[in-house]
Amino acid sequence: xxxxxxxxxxxxxxxxxxxxxxxxxxxxxxxxxxxxxxxxxxxxxxxxxxxxxxxxxxxxxxxxxxxxxxxxxxxxxxxxxxxxxxxxxxxxxxxxxxxxxxxxxxxxxxxxxxxxxxxxxxxxxxxxxxxxxxxxxxxxxxxxxxxxxxxxxxxxxxxxxxxxxxxxxxxxxxxxxxxxxxxxxxxxxxxxxxxxxxxxxxxxxxxxxxxxxxxxxxxxxxxxxxxxxxxxxxxxxxxxxxxxxxxxxxxxxxxxxxxxxxxxxxxxxxxxxxxxxxxxxxxxxxxxxxxxxxxxxxxxxxxxxxxxxxxxxxxxxxxxxxxxxxxxxxxxxxxxxxxxxxxxxxxxxxxx
Amino acid sequence: xxxxxxxxxxxxxxxxxxxxxxxxxxxxxxxxxxxxxxxxxxxxxxxxxxxxxxxxxxxxxxxxxxxxxxxxxxxxxxxxxxxxxxxxxxxxxxxxxxxxxxxxxxxxxxxxxxxxxxxxxxxxxxxxxxxxxxxxxxxxxxxxxxxxxxxxxxxxxxxxxxxxxxxxxxxxxxxxxxxxxxxxxxxxxxxxxxxxxxxxxxxxxxxxxxxxxxxxxxxxxxxxxxxxxxxxxxxxxxxxxxxxxxxxxxxxxxxxxxxxxxxxxxxxxxxxxxxxxxxxxxxxxxxxxxxxxxxxxxxxxxxxxxxxxxxxxxxxxxxxxxxxxxxxxxxxxxxxxxx
Ligand SMILES: Cc1ncc(C[n+]2csc(CCOP(=O)(O)OP(=O)(O)O)c2C)c(N)n1
Ligand SMILES: [Mg+2]
Numbered sequence: 001x002x003x004x005x006x007x008x009x010x011x012x013x014x015x016x017x018x019x020x021x022x023x024x025x026x027x028x029x030x031x032x033x034x035x036x037x038x039x040x041x042x043x044x045x046x047x048x049x050x051x052x053x054x055x056x057x058x059x060x061x062x063x064x065x066x067x068x069x070x071x072x073x074x075x076x077x078x079x080x081x082x083x084x085x086x087x088x089x090x091x092x093x094x095x096x097x098x099x100x101x102x103x104x105x106x107x108x109x110x111x112x113x114x115x116x117x118x119x120x121x122x123x124x125x126x127x128x129x130x131x132x133x134x135x136x137x138x139x140x141x142x143x144x145x146x147x148x149x150x151x152x153x154x155x156x157x158x159x160x161x162x163x164x165x166x167x168x169x170x171x172x173x174x175x176x177x178x179x180x181x182x183x184x185x186x187x188x189x190x191x192x193x194x195x196x197x198x199x200x201x202x203x204x205x206x207x208x209x210x211x212x213x214x215x216x217x218x219x220x221x222x223x224x225x226x227x228x229x230x231x232x233x234x235x236x237x238x239x240x241x242x243x244x245x246x247x248x249x250x251x252x253x254x255x256x257x258x259x260x261x262x263x264x265x266x267x268x269x270x271x272x273x274x275x276x277x278x279x280x281x282x283x284x285x286x287x288x289x290x291x292x293x294x295x296x297x298x299x300x301x302x303x304x305x306x307x308x309x310x311x312x313x314x315x316x317x318x319x320x321x322x323x324x325x326x327x328x329x330x331x332x333x334x335x336x337x338x339x340x341x342x343x344x345x346x347x348x349x350x351x352x
Numbered sequence: 353x354x355x356x357x358x359x360x361x362x363x364x365x366x367x368x369x370x371x372x373x374x375x376x377x378x379x380x381x382x383x384x385x386x387x388x389x390x391x392x393x394x395x396x397x398x399x400x401x402x403x404x405x406x407x408x409x410x411x412x413x414x415x416x417x418x419x420x421x422x423x424x425x426x427x428x429x430x431x432x433x434x435x436x437x438x439x440x441x442x443x444x445x446x447x448x449x450x451x452x453x454x455x456x457x458x459x460x461x462x463x464x465x466x467x468x469x470x471x472x473x474x475x476x477x478x479x480x481x482x483x484x485x486x487x488x489x490x491x492x493x494x495x496x497x498x499x500x501x502x503x504x505x506x507x508x509x510x511x512x513x514x515x516x517x518x519x520x521x522x523x524x525x526x527x528x529x530x531x532x533x534x535x536x537x538x539x540x541x542x543x544x545x546x547x548x549x550x551x552x553x554x555x556x557x558x559x560x561x562x563x564x565x566x567x568x569x570x571x572x573x574x575x576x577x578x579x580x581x582x583x584x585x586x587x588x589x590x591x592x593x594x595x596x597x598x599x600x601x602x603x604x605x606x607x608x609x610x611x612x613x614x615x616x617x618x619x620x621x622x623x624x625x626x627x628x629x630x631x632x633x634x635x636x637x638x639x640x641x642x643x644x645x646x647x648x649x650x651x652x653x654x655x656x657x658x659x660x661x662x663x664x665x666x667x668x669x670x671x672x673x674x675x676x677x678x679x680x681x682x683x684x685x686x687x688x689x690x691x
Binding site: 059164337 | 403490493494683
């Protein structure tokens with residue numbers, strides 16, 4: 001079993017192909033699709049930060065810098081696969097087909113934003129760290145029992161590997177040969193805690209050894225390697241080969257959330273050597289003759305319009321319904337809860 | 353390393369105007385200064401000074417061996433604290449939000465709270481667990497839980513919940529001095545709400561003692577932590593319609609201040625208990641049964657409770673409907689008074 005984990009890449013920082021074994025898999029449409037989604041989710045992310053600053057959105061967790069990891073992984077999925085994101089993976093969700101207005105609503109304290117669109121299995125974002133890994137194992141196990149070719153993908157950060165649920169989810173998936181891709185975005189920080197303080201192991205990929213599954217370490221800012229490696233792991237999973245752990249090494253450009261100040265814990269020059277994943281893809285496209293100014297321009301306009309519309313939809317969304325507080329807790333509301341609901345609604349009417 | 357508690361003068365020196373979160377910080381600073389056994393453990397508490405700045409500046413002064421940025425692992429934090437506590441240290445563990453204590457629940461329930469009993473007192477766990485709790489700050493989901501009753505139900509751990517800066521520091525130091533484990537719940541919503549004079553240096557607020565914050569004759573209002581401002585506002589409003597409220601800040605949730613509760617209810621004959629936590633299995637029920645046991649013949653009306661509902665704490669767009677409001681408390685007061 002592999003015990004050495006060099007970082008795999010398709011392209012270098014200048015956007016030049018460094019591993020020709022992938023060359024035959026690359027085509028203009030794929031590259032443009034990946035770029036399109038990275039550009040789209042970045043624009044969404046920046047919009048969300050600006051809405052938060054204007055008081056039009058609650059606390060928000062930005063993902064700028066991690067677009068290649070989120071888009072490459074989500075694009076590798078099939079529509080019937082299961083996605084288990086964290087609070088930072090709305091870029092992956094949007095790429096997989098989550099509703100954009102709904103995603104804004106989530107960050108505005110609206111539970112409606114957790115409801116997946118018809119025809120997509122997207123779990124509500126896991127806020128308690130690492131709790132989604134066992135879920136991904138279970139959903140994938142169910143697919144295997146049902147004899148389908150569907151798989152699940154669990155997103156999680158470097159910090160999440162310290163929680164028991166990480167290990168329990170990995171172990172279950174490997175024991176039951178569940179078709180799961182454990183997709184780690186190692187952005188080197190868990191809020192303020194750098195990876196050297198989080199763990200004493202050199203890589204996250206090597207943790208796969210303990211569970212008898214393949215571990216792969218990739219350049220998470222190289223959208224192509226992310227796409228190809230996640231695709232490969234999914235194919236193995238669909239063939240009944242069980243789970244894979246992928247460590248995508250990346251970087252969160254901004255704060256942990258809009259309530260966080262990274263200058264308190266990150267040295268000012270750290271991350272300066274990292275080439276932005278969108279710029280890298282742009283270089284790659286230019287090197288390969290895929291860069292088309294008119295297309296880029298048109299894409300940018302289309303995305304801006306889509307996002308403006310989603311903001312409008314979020315802001316004109318019906319005000320929250322108090323009854324929702326009570327109505328979705330059980331299939332059938334127990335009498336003692338019904339009584340609480342009734343008495344509160346009566347109280348509200350009395351105060352109007 | 354000399355592991356001892358220095359005998360600093362316990363008398364109160366100059367006062368400072370502090371918020372609750374600053375008072376908590378000052379409490380930990382005082383403990384670190386005066387007791388070598390104290391260690392702080394938690395996620396983001398060192399270099400970052402805590403997500404609420406409760407440990408701001410402490411790692412710089414006391415070093416990374418005593419103010420420790422731990423891995424992201426609540427079970428690890430609490431489990432390792434048990435080992436530290438039985439072996440000469442006094443851990444003060446921060447759980448970043450009470451809603452993230454669940455991975456550590458097993459450690460608290462099966463070890464922190466019963467090691468003394470299981471070893472007939474040979475091993476003890478003098479540790480403090482601190483956790484901000486409660487809704488009302490438009491936080492993302494799961495960040496607003498208020499589950500004190502999970503811990504008051506648990507034998508072998510004390511639970512305190514200050515509502516003022518003075519009590520926050522005094523209870524924290526008392527918790528650290530206590531021979532048994534103490535969970536201190538810190539009202540996130542009140543962290544920076546107001547400043548008050550807090551003595552510098554070492555002082556304690558006795559665990560197990562509530563405080564009467566307003567003297568009254570018609571009805572007893574019992575609350576703690578972030579519900580105190582709600583109850584005080586309700587008392588003011590009730591006062592306008594001539595209802596005089598005896599307001600009690602419980603401060604310690606286990607063990608309860610039975611004498612204070614009984615004395616007040618025997619005077620007023622009525623009570624409203626207010627908590628943010630869910631109704632069923634909430635601490636309010638224990639207080640009701642304590643009143644029944646001590647003061648049944650004094651009661652002039654059924655005891656009212658105003659609480660969060662039996663639903664998960666909602667996303668923030670609906671949180672104002674989950675939290676008890678002064679209007680709901682006033683309604684309960686009137687119901688009891690006009691019974
Ligand atoms: C069980 C639990 N403990 C603590 C937290 C608070 N918290 C939120 S995000 C975070 C850091 C997570 O780091 P990482 O897994 O690396 O993911 P990243 O935020 O970097 O994407 C912490 C400690 C939480 N959400 N859940
Ligand atoms: Mg991280």
